[in-house]
Every structure is written in structure tokens, then in C-alpha cells.
Amino acid sequence: MSSPLIFSTKRSSFWPVVVLCLGLALVPVVAVLTKQGHWVSLTTQMMILALAALSLDLILGIGGLLSFGHAAFIGLGAYTTGILIQEGKGDLLIALPMSLVVSGLFAFVTGIVALRTRGVVFIMITLAFGQMAYFAAQALYAYGGDDGLTLDGRSTVFGLKLLSNKIVFYYLTFACLAGCLLLLQRLSRARFGRVLLGARDNAVRMETLGYDVFRVRLMAYVLSGMIAGLAGFLLANHTEFVSPAYAAWQRSGDLIFMVIIGGVGSLWGAVGGALTYLLLEEGLSGLTEHWKVIFGPLIILFVLLTHGGIEGVVARLRDMMAGGRHD
Amino acid sequence: MSLLAIQVLNGLQLGLLMFLVAAGLTLVFGVMDFINLAHGVQYMMGAYLAATFIGWTGHFVIGLGMALIGIMIFGLLLERVMFRHLYARSHLDQVLATFGLILFLNQGVKMVWGAAPLGVPVPEWFQGSVLLGDGILYPVYRFVIIGSGLLMALVLWLVVEKTRLGMLVRAGASNATMLSALGVDVRKLFMVIFAFGTMLAGFAGAMAAPILSVEPGMGDQVLILAFVVIVIGGIGSIRGAFAGALLVGLIDTLARSYSVDFMRLFVGPAAARGIANGLSSMFIYLLMALVLFLRPDGLFPARGRT
């Protein structure tokens, strides 16, 4: 330990990320070899969820901003893509940047209002803005309204139907997830990330140091919204379907669950959280159609039984696994 | 003109129901700094219990009374088993745990009562309509809702402004740490506020049962609207919740009806209703954004912030 430890909240998570990425890269190979084709689709879905959870973790874990409307950005990305596909302009080169722009713009505008508040009010406002997006999707009568819209197909790439191949689509999703993981990993350790973290702990202090906390948070919020929009782009293509339900507030709650179970502020934990969520959903819904009757109390128990807050427990567990002491 | 009168009455009625839900929520936030997402399912439970008890007894008032007692017991039980352990936790923990409770109750209700909406008959005494001139009829029961909502608001106002309990609540909303310094049994106070808030939400649900369909998830939308109401009104402020609720109720109702008319100019009736539904809901959130932009602490902030 010659170089002083700057961040106390997390250890170097370089190797877990590498192992995780390698593992994910091999899934289609193994699936093809063992003729378990549905693994590819299921893992694709998991990675899309992970991407969305990752985007939330940027503002929640590092920024300390509990957004309860994060599904809105997914919905915006998905609808932008879906509408463009229906209008015959669904090429990746148009749909992808447009999804990012739309979700980023929404984050920018709503962020200007929401980031003026804090605490409970911030939670409620993001929830309300999320609902706004949800109702906007419902009002899109020409594109299915309440029922949602089944798409004609997936985005083309330079006019080629590359993404219809689920292996190709898998690797596109994988590349997006790996790219965003790398980006956020670097960002959280760079100057920007440290300012965001400082503002989480002590915003007034950051301002007296000369930082414009509002601006930094807004930047993080927009970036987070855009990554969630990217997840929306992928989701629309993956399911070939868009629905207001993508932007529903329960979705936002699910995302929070994923981030927390994976460990707040641990970026690769968002991937683990998404995986856990999907496994729980698959496993419990196999038991009963009323799986949420089990899932709900599981969440409650998880919160109640983890004394000193969930973050504390995750940190303790991680310390234990790393063989370090905890004080 | 008479259409406008009806819409205003409808808006008033929605606003008062919203107020009953928001009042409990804003006190729980203001005094306990506790974010309770499950407040909406308490509204739902009120409606379900009312539907059940009114069905059993065949009598509206007795059924309603039983429902109120039931929802209060339910609320106290939840407080003891779950919420009490969350007061000192972070907002993140509170949000997640109460989110879990919503999932459980929405699904649980579906298991017990089925997914299909339940209907509750309008009580016999209040059937029929009142003539509002110009041959426009307005249902008596809706007047009953407006009247009972106003009555509840009055009772609440008297309790908060004129009693010792109310003084503690107001003191707590502006400065919660002061309460324990004054030697108040905070735990007991929290329990009372919580039971009272639950009862109000349950009452709103029960009263709404005959005019709305009682179905799983019916509390979710109400919860989010109640959030908007208290954000507009200012957290912890009963006055703010009242003003915010009426504002939201009126704007939602009027925007809905006029945007249907407006959209009909362009598209067919079904489409118009679908689009207008979305648009008018968006109006409310735009209103909230505007208020927050101009006054980040809401219209009637309770906290003495500097």
C-alpha cells in the first residue's frame, strides 16, 4: 500500500469487471455448443437491465441522488427507437443517436427542476416526471397508446438486417454494457467522479471550494439518462415491442432494487443486481403466478434485517470476502 | 356553462379525496421524515375493506365504520411490525421497503379478491341526483363525498390548529428534533399521526369505492398524485396540502374534459379520450414543475428554512 487510498467507499474492482466481461463474452459460445439457445436471449435481457441499473447507480451510488423515475429514460429511448422503426427510419445510425438525444434532453430539462430540490422532494419529483413520461407514452395513440406497439422488426445497420441475428445483437448489447462499465469506472475515479462523490457527502463544502454542484449533478444526471436511453434503444430492439409499461414507476422501483442488492456505488454490482433480479423473477414466477407476494416481503426482509443500512452490510460483506478487517 | 359547473364539482370532489390522502402523507413526511410509498395501498385497502364490509352487512354506514376500524388496525399493525423499524433509516431503505410492501399488497389483494374490479353500490339514501338548473343533474352521492371531505378537512384543521396534539404536530413539522428535546413521547406521537393518516387515506378509498372501480393497483396513481399535491403545497403543511389538492383536482378534471373536446377536433372520440387522458395527466406534472421552479419549497412551506 504505497499509494494512499483516496476512495474509501470501494476497492479496486478491476479484476471482477474483467472476469465478468470475459464470462459474458463466452455465453453465446457455450449456449451454441450446449444447444441452449434461449440463454442468449435471456442474457441479452439481463445485460439490458444491467445497463439501466448501471445508469441509475451513477447518480444514486456516486451522486447520492435517489431518482424514482429512472424507467422514464428507458421508455423514452425505447419509444424513440420504436417510432423511428415504424416510420422506416429505424437504422441504427439514426435510432441510436436519436434515443440518446431524446433521453438526454428529457434528463436535462427535468434535471433543471428536480436538482434544485433534495431529499424526499427529489424522490417525489423524479417519480412525478417519470409518470409524465409514462402518460406521454399512453397518449401516443397513433403508436398503440395504452396497449403498446409491436414493431415491424429490429433496427438495421447501414440498411443491413444484422441485428436480427441474436448472436450479433447479443454482442452489440455486450459492447454497450462493457463500454459503459468502463466509462463509468473511469469516470467515478476521475476528477468528475470525485466532485460528484464530494457533493453527495457535503454539498455546501463543495460549493465553498468553488465547485458548481448543481452543474456537476446535472451533467451526471444527463449522462445517466442517456445511458438509460441506450438501454431503452436496446430493449425496443430486443423485444421488438414498446409499451408504456417500460416507463412505469414499478420499473423504476425494480431498478432501485437491482442497484441496492448489487451494492450501491459498486458499478459491477449493478450487473449482479440485474442478474439477481432476473433469477428471482424467473425462479419465483415458476413457483406461482403471484410471485410478487413472495418478492415483496423478500425486499422488506432484506431491508429490515440488514442493520445499519444496506450499504453498510454490503460493505461489510465485501470486506469479509476480501479478507480485510472491518472497524 | 352548466358543463363547467359539473366539471368544477367533479374537480372539487377529486381534490377533496386527494386531500384526504395527501394530509396523512404530508404529516408523516413533515413530522417523521419518513417516505411512505405504501400510503397509496392504504387507500386501496380502505376501498377493499369498505367493499367487503358493505357487502357483508348490506349497510353502507355500518360497513364504512367497520372498514375504518379495520384500516386503522391494519395501519397500526404495519406501524408496529415494519414502519417503526424504518424511521431511523435512510430514505433509500424506506423507499425500498415500502415499495416491497406495495408489491405484496397489490398482489395479495389480487389473490384474495381476484383481479376483476369490485363494484360497490351507491347507498340507497344517497341515490338519485340533484337538479342544478338547465336540466343538468348531479348525483347526490358526489355531493356527499364533497361534504364529507370538507367535514374531514375541518376536523383536521381544528385538531391541528386548536389542540395540544396539533401543536406538537406543527412543531414537529417545522423542527422534529425539538420535540424530543421538549420531552414528548415521539414514538407515541408518530403512532398517532400514522394511524390518523392511514385512517384518512382509508376513508378516502372507502368513500371513492362506489364511484370508482375497486381494483388492485388503484392506490398507485393516487399515491403519485398525492406526492404532487404535497410537493406543490409544501411538505408538512396541511394548508398546503389542501390548496395543492384542490388545485390538482380542478386542473386534472378540467384539463381532462377540455382536452377531450380539443382533441376531438382532430381525431375520433376513442383516440381523443386516450390522448386527452395522457395530456391532462401531463398538465399536473407541468404545474408541479412550474411551482417548484418558482418556489422550490412549495406554496406553503412548513419548515422554517433559512
Added chain:
Amino acid sequence: MTDTAAIRPVLQIEGLKKSFGALNVTNGVSLSVNPGEIHALIGPNGAGKTTLIHQIAGLLRPDAGHILFDGRDITTTSMPQRARLGLARTFQITSIVPSLTALGNVALAVQAGADKPLGFWTPVDVDDSLNSPAQALLETVGLGARAGVIAGQLSHGEKRALEIAMALALKPRVILLDEPMAGMGHEESARLTDLLKSLKGTYAMLLVEHDMEAVFSLADCVSVLVDGHVLATGSADMVRNDPQVRAAYLGDEAF
């Protein structure tokens, strides 16, 4: 330091007023701080010292009056902007980033004044352009050996010293010190007094402090704030012997 007329004050406050409801917390305060000087602000609890500091730092907006920094009116300038101009502060209640190390806290302050305060890619913990100056500042305040400790786990006195290092990292013209010795033992206070004495001349400081021993050994100029207005301003000796001050504030206190 006798001929102050020739020196332009770096910080000047004119007729500052602030009230909360009917309570006039700041009631027409005027004072000035010259370059390199320590101007101490004393007064009984509730005299409005911290409220005054908050207004100078930009956390509160005054109702009336002006704040001039280096001749420039900063009354309505935002808090971050003031910090960037060279106005640093410490807080009465320790204000640091508890989850970062001591070094991380100071590096964060160094970063605020860096060319690119918001890099997205290069990790900070290996960034010598931040960490070397930060380490040097920690040495200055006597925390050199504690650089790697999580700031939240430092002792009270160490946190106060850390705050001063963070203020210094901004390369300020003026430092506002809000009761830096509060809650410190005698030995720690003495050490901090020595530190401030060594910084005197380089930085102008407005020092709010109850520790009279420290105030009288440090200050070039003392102002007494009572009920939101300045009762007297002058050298330590002048203020100490002012009958009005003795009556209003010092009372029977031993000195």
C-alpha cells in the same frame, strides 16, 4: 502595520443588514480586512458572528449593504464564484468530505483551482499534479503523516487542521475562519495558534473566535460584535480597555 490608510483593504463590508423575521441578526455591520492581516471578530453567543460569515461567504444573501472583495462588489456573487475569486472559509461545525482520505479532501480542494477541475478519464489517486500540492499542504498544517486516513476517522483537532489545509489549497486572498479552535484542548489550540501565526502575512484572515488568548496573540485588529452591530474596532489593547466593551461583553471575564 500602523499606517493602514495607504493599504487598500482586500475585504470590505459596508452597512450589511440581515434579518430573520423580526430579528435583526446583522444590523448595519461595516468592517474591513487588510492584506496579510488577521482581523478578529469577537462577541457573545448570538451576536450574529456566524450569520455574518455566512453572508460574506455567500451562503446567505444580505438584505442590505455591500461586500467588496479587492474593490469588487461581490454582494450577489454565488458561493462557488466567491471561492474562485479567492475567498476561502472554514466552518464552525467541521465540514469535510468524510468518506475521502485526508489527502483526498485536500486534493479535491487543489482540484477546484486546477485548469481542468472536471476531468472524466484520468484517475485522481495517481494524479501527482493534485496529490503533491495536497501532501505539501498537509505537511504545512501538521497532518503529513495522516494523509492516508479516512477523514471521517480523524480526531476533532485534526479535522480542524484539515479544514485549514483545504482552505489554503484554494490559494485564497482571504480566509474566513469560523471558530477554528472550538472544541479543542489547550494544547491543540496552542498548536493551531502557532499555525495561524505562521500564515499571517501571507493571507488575510477574518477570525471569529471565543478563545481570547488566541485572539489577542494573533489579531492585528479586533472588532466586537454585539446584537448584530459593531460596538468597537481597534487594536487588541484598545478593545480590551474600552469601557463600553467591558460592560457589554467581557463583563467579569478574567483578563
